[in-house]
Amino acid sequence: MSFTSTENKHLLGVYEKAINNKFAWKDKIAIAKQASFDFIELSIDESDARLQRLDWSDTEINQLHNELQAQTFCLNSMCLSAHRRFPLGSKNKTTVQQGLTIFEKACVLARKLGIRIIQLAAYDVYYEPHDTETERNFITNMRKVAELAQKYAVTIAFEVMDTPFAGTIVRCLNLIKRIGKANILLYPDIGNLSQFSTAVFDEIALGQDKIVGFHFKDTLPKQFKEVPFGTGTAQFEAALKAIHQYVPTVPILIEMWSKNDPAESTVQNVAQLKQAKQFYEQQWDLALKRVK
Template identity: 45%
Template sequence: MFKLTDNPLGIYEKAIPEKFDWATKIKIAKEAGYDFLEMSIDESDQKLHRLDWSREKREYIKGLLADQEMYINSICLSGHRKYPFGSRDAKTRRKAYEIMDKAIVLAKDLGVRNIQLAGYDVYYEGSDEGTKAGFLEGLRHAVKKASSASVMLSIEIMDTEFIGTITRCMEYVRAVDSPWLQVYPDFGNLSQWTDEPERELEVGIGHIVGIHLKDTLPGKFKCVPFGEGTVDFGKLFSKLDALEYQGPFLVEMWADNTQDATVEESIDHIRSAGEWLKGKAGDRFNVFGKQA
């Protein structure tokens, strides 16, 4: 049974070694103290294949989650980095739309509430007014499909300048003007593209449906251990307290897949990250308080 709490805390699937199957990943997340998982559908063929899971596979995953009293709250749909809405290539754009439609169906079937969209018009091509227009057109298509399935879409604040701030993200949210398209900030990315990340939270607070917790350094947006980057977590959590944000948070981190970590080591690794963040957030995360 779902427990109604403020600020549920989830863990990114890629924080758990990829060698583990879904049953083990769910067990690790649960025993580490997290409320939910965020599924990854990145640009790899392995992850994109999930969009074509059979009905039986989808029901199997739902059963595993139910057995552990866990849920997948969001899908990180970074597959659009390779197949972006704004591509100049018509075949690539068609693939982007196909990925989007299949992701919405998968989310609906798994009970996932939110699909996080990568805020890139293009990634491996040069950006211009045409690619930006293609991105907006793709967002409008996505919202039409998602709204019919009652699936929320949200644009992540990214590691590139294009949508590196909430202010820039809101230009697209307002242009589409739908309750089904909102904002998913990332503390780490946001802190590298503006000197006033707290002000950016004010700009988007009425549209924020989830927040990534990640540490970063100038020019380094991944795999920075918590506490070794430049993100001022205490200040950002305090701002969210003032803004009365009650939505979910997601710990974004990556396992070292070159190491043969055990289940117990994997649990300890992601639990320690959550406990470190709780130290910065006070009593915000109830789940780790239960384990004290």
């Protein structure tokens, strides 16, 4: 096996939901590869269909694993957003237990698929009212999550979220301090962070020792999904300058959403991903020109 120089080169991934959901895994992997991505981030969201993945049989897991090997590809990370529906800060003990069970199953699935990082949605609650009790419950139950992550030797990281509770790196660091578990790391979302902080560069500098990856997406005030690249207010220049200076080799993931058009071809999906990747590369060019 030979290796080329990877100094200052980020592994670049794409969110699974950027690929039309009608495609089988074989095609999803091929689409991501043809668009020159290095990995896919697996989605385990709150829908019944994706939660069912946590109960995949070994046969189903091996089929996906074999397909990844056949195409020399990987699932580097998992976006575990199911805790919107089953929040760890809930006042309902049954809901909390379901949330903890979901996390443990996610750890098992991650190990079997070779996934390195489970990205956690840092919500105390989402559909329920937030108060001091939900926040306290979240802190308590995140200690249990951290211990499960240690048990299964899986890396866990908070996403900087689309709500004020954990909308900045500073807020996430404060939560981690209160939880008191050093194995909880950070996976900032540039788009989310841009809507809750005017000091994106400084935030990334502050969190550099905890950061294991980034989401790259555009956002607008109060609109955190499906904002076409270049039409939002995400502070890409400040973020990329900070990444270049403080965390120059962490993986970056382009987060976008397919419209899941039934008539879409693989060629069309590849073209969409390539267009997003081109925008990403243009933002790097702009940021680094101004660094010099």
